Amino acid sequence: MTADPEIRRLAARLRLVHDPRRATGAGAFLARGPGASLEFHDHRDYVAGDDPRHLDWSASARTGRPVVRRHRAEASPRLEVLLDASASMALTPAKARHAARLAELWLLLAEEAGARPALHLLGGAPGPGRPWRPLLDRYAPAGVPGHLPAPAPGAERVLISDGLCPDGPAPWVRRLGEGAAALHLLQVLDDQERDPAERGRVRLEDVEGGTMDLVMDGPAVAAYRLRLDRLRQAWHGALHGRGHVVDAPVGDPLVTARGAVAAGLLAWRGGR
Amino acid sequence: MIAFAQPWALLVLAGIPAVVALHLLRRRLAPLPVSGLFLWGGRRALGQGGRTVSPLHRRRSLWLECLAVAIAALALADPHAPGARSTGHVSLVVDGHWRLQARDLGDSAWGRARIRAAAWAAALPRGTRLTVVASGPVPRLLAGPGAEPAAVAAAMGRFLPDAPRHDLAAAVDLARDLAPGAPVTVLSDRDPGIGDGLIATGRALATSGWAGAHRTADGTLWARAVADPALPPRPWRLVDADGAVRAAGVISADSGPVRLPAIAGAADLVLDGADPLTVDDRVRIPALDPDPVRVRIDLPAGTRLDAATRRAFTAAGAVLGPDGDVEISLGSASVAAGVWRLSLISGTGPAVAGPFAARSSHPLVAGIDTTGLVVAAPCAANPGEEVLWRAGTAAVLALRRHPGRAVEILLRGDWERSTWERHPAWPALAAALVQGRREARPGPRQPVLAPGRTGLAVVPAGQSARLYGAATMALVADAEGVAVVPPLTPGDWMMEAGDRRWPIRVDQLDPIQADLSAATTAMRAAAGLGSLAVERPASEAALWLVVLGLVLMAAWSARRREDGA
Incomplete structure (x- = not known):
């Protein structure tokens, strides 16, 4: 047909509109949940198993407990x-x-x-x-x-x-x-x-x-x-x-x- | 032309308006497809508001349901052609009152009844059995039980309604006894309110006629007539046995009793002029009794008792003489056959005063007041005496019967000290004695009988008696010679015993029956066919059921489709 x-x-x-807040580049979208992109998502307390590279030292210093940074997931x-x-x-x-x-x-x-x-x-x-x-x-x-x-x-x-x-x-x-x-x-x-x-x-x-x-x-x-x-x-x-x-x-x-x-x-x- | 063996079943046709009403109330809503029924939730849903009347849609289910009702009505009504073979049995009760002889415009209610009855019988299904009963004081069978319908016309031709007033229920009961379960159609000039069907051929008419005539003891004649106020005065004549007119006048609605001249012989009282009912326009008055009761009084001449006794019996209509039917004397004596003797027996005991205990049912003392009557020295009754007045243990008045129908009445007392001759009980007793003796004579006690009523007659001792007139019948007497005269049809009758004869006249004088205001013409013949069982094969009933079932199924299917089920 x-x-x-x-x-x-x-x-x-017409064309689809990409939400610029979620756009990471041409043809790419940011997912709603946390992931591995460079876009900051939020902080949360460190738990065993977290990658120590994601520790946010300044935030940990201000809060007095280990805090990790989370980044938004990147989706196709x-x-x-x-x-x-x-x-x-x-x-x-x-x-x-x-x-x-x-x-x-x-x-x-x-x-x-x-x-x-x-x-x-x-x-x-x-x-x-x-x-x-x-x-x-x-x-x-x-x-x-x-x-x-x-x-x-x-x-x-x-x-x-x-x-x-x-x-x-x-x-x-x-x-x-x-x-x-x-x-x-x-x-x-x-x-x-x-x-x-x-x-x-x-x-x-x-x-x-x-x-x-x-x-x-x-x-x-x-x-x-x-x-x-x-x-x-x-x-x-x-x-x-x-x-x-x-x-x-x-x-x-x-x-x-x-x-x-x-x-x-x-x-x-x-x-x- | 179609007849119905069970016409009441046509009432089922009333179901058709009911079906139409149900369709008027039936929900006929246009279907509307929607995608969100929940958005309409509950607002003014019809199921909560009841049904509403809408214009009638002539749908297939309506026609089929009406057709089903009609088929059911027809099947139950059991239609058949008038010539269909029937196993039914019907009864016809013919009203025998003489008022059906009333004529109007040259036609009589009875003549119309014969024609209607013949037509009714001819319309009965072929094979119907018939029982025809005529009403009267004694109902009688005219045709049947189980006669052919053709027998109705012949039975009616042999019958003339001339019966006095009576109850039709006896004839209806007889018809039901003779043909159990058969519907009873009543043929009359009005609606008597009994039976299952009715053929009434009467007409409300104004009439006049004699209501009664009698003769007093002194021979004076009195007559009374009734007339409808709408009628003009009618002339009357009193005609003696020689045909001479002895008196004449007119009667009207407000006429009182008519006094007629005293005539010893028989006479006819005739109403002239036109009248629908001629039965009560002529009255036959029999001759005065030529043989009065004779009394022989054998009391001390010139005494108060003798004088008072003569006055009392003369006033009672007796003839005093040297011999007689009644003898009165002092002391007891033998009594000749056929003679009544009043024996005045003296006593010596103390005086007693009335009222006395009496056998009030006995005709000799019935109604006689003995209050204040002083009787000196009564004594006890002897064996074989029937005590009529009693004072303690003493019998003041007693009766003893002797062979040959001789009667002795015993009146006890000291006549010098009693008050018999000054007390009203004495002439009353004399009158009762004369009347009793008169009634004990051979012959009818009532020479003029009312129609439908029984009478009494005395048969001479040692003889048999019979009645003859429209019929002949024997009279059966009891030990005292008294016989019952059965109800006789109107006309002249004769009682015969040995070589003696006494006339008896029966006249139709009944103003209630002569009242034709309630007469009417009506037909309720359908009930007469109400329970006929018409012969038909069983397959016919099955066919009705099959057709009805098919139509019901079609109606159900149509309704399902219309409801979208």
């Missing part, structure tokens, strides 16, 4: 796209297609940046995530997000999902962000999910199971919006310090790209 021309054109206008640049393959992503064909196009955009940009892109389908079969094109071609959201990919240490992860977790985002962030340099969420929601209309008496049928008979009137819709806002706030809170939440309404990928640019994940080529 060839790339979406519109996505290819959009990818040609890598970007993993975690594409939600649960049934909720197929609520509408447009939603699933939009999620796939966003994944393709990020993966193309990662290739362009030499960040060794990988694609993992949440709820799909486990695999190395590369090459990503065949995986993306097979993207057909229908299950529940049971499978989680093996984390690649130091990789920057982009989660493309609607983020509708009944038990809140914290467990997901904890598992998906483990060992990652960063974790971002592109929250894909269609118009009906973002701003449902009043429909009167309806039977709500969750595509992942469960029904509810409801009077879908103004108060019900307002309550829905309130809960959705709380959920999005929860995502922001859970990803605080780890990454960003980018709104990705179903439709034109350019809107999502602008949001990502605003969040500092992407940048226009040529400084636009």
